[in-house]
Structures are given as C-alpha cells and as structure tokens.
Amino acid sequence: MDEMLKELLQQEQELQFNHFDKSTAWAIGSKLVARASSLNLSVTVDITRGAHQLFHASLPGTSADNDEWIKRKVRLVYRFEHSSFYIGQLLKQMGKSIEEAFLISESEFAPHGGCFPVIIKGTGMVGTITVSGLPQEEDHKLVVETIRAFLAKEK
Secondary structure (H helix, E strand, O other): OOHHHHHHHHHHHHOOEOOOOHHHHHHHHHHHHHHHHHOOOOOEEEEEEOOEEEEEEEOOOOOHHHHHHHHHHHHHHHHHOOOHHHHHHHHHHHOOOHHHHHOOOOOOOOOOOOEEEEEEOOOEEEEEEEEEOOOHHHHHHHHHHHHHHHHHHHO
C-alpha cells in the first residue's frame, strides 16, 4: 500500500472522539473558522452528525460553489467511511475515476480532500467535518490539524 494511503488511514485511527455532540461541533467549527480567519483563508466549514448539519460557516471569498463541493465530499465520506482525501488518493493509485472504480458519479460524490469522518471510539463513524476552498491537500490538512489540536486539549 502507498505510504500516503497508510498515513491517511493512520489519521482515521488516531483522530477519534470519546463523544461528539452539538457543543463539540461548535467548538471545532469555531476553531476552524478562527484559524482560517487568522490566516485570511477563503473557506466554508461544515460539520454534520448523521443527517443533521450542526455547524456551517462561509468566510469572505467563498460562494455557493463551496457548499456544493461540501455536499459532494460529505456524500462520499458517508458512503465509504473514509476521508475524502483517502478515497481520492486511492483512486489515483488505482488509476481509475470514481465512475470506473465504483460506478458512481463524480457530480454526486467528490473524491477530493477536505472531508474527514467523525469517528467515536467503540461506535464508528457518526458524522463529518469538512472544509472547502483551498487546494484539496490543504483543505484536508486544515481539518486534520484542527481535530488533532482539539483532541490534545481534551486529554
């Protein structure tokens, strides 16, 4: 397996929550917005638990296009229960489009970085944390670094 794929799977093993509720979503969403604002990044941030959108914020320079990217990334993560960046890198390694590999449309499912599964220890995936607006690797990195910092403070 490719080193990057191993690293992405390791992130999913490492970045798991003991619990995840509306307060958790607000805290992480607020941290993402504060961090993006301090770096003057044009991003939209979205956090879900199941079908419930718990947090959504669009910073200056974003548009409705970012909302559509988020919907497509979220749909992908709920389908595969892996980060959107992992699925994109897996497809790249396979040398296939999402249509060729899984018979689903890229207009509905976006295998591009920025959406990370919310995984509760002992339970599994319950939601998503998504950023849209930067190059995909940077979207992914912003989410991962923010979750990592949040979980480190929880300990």
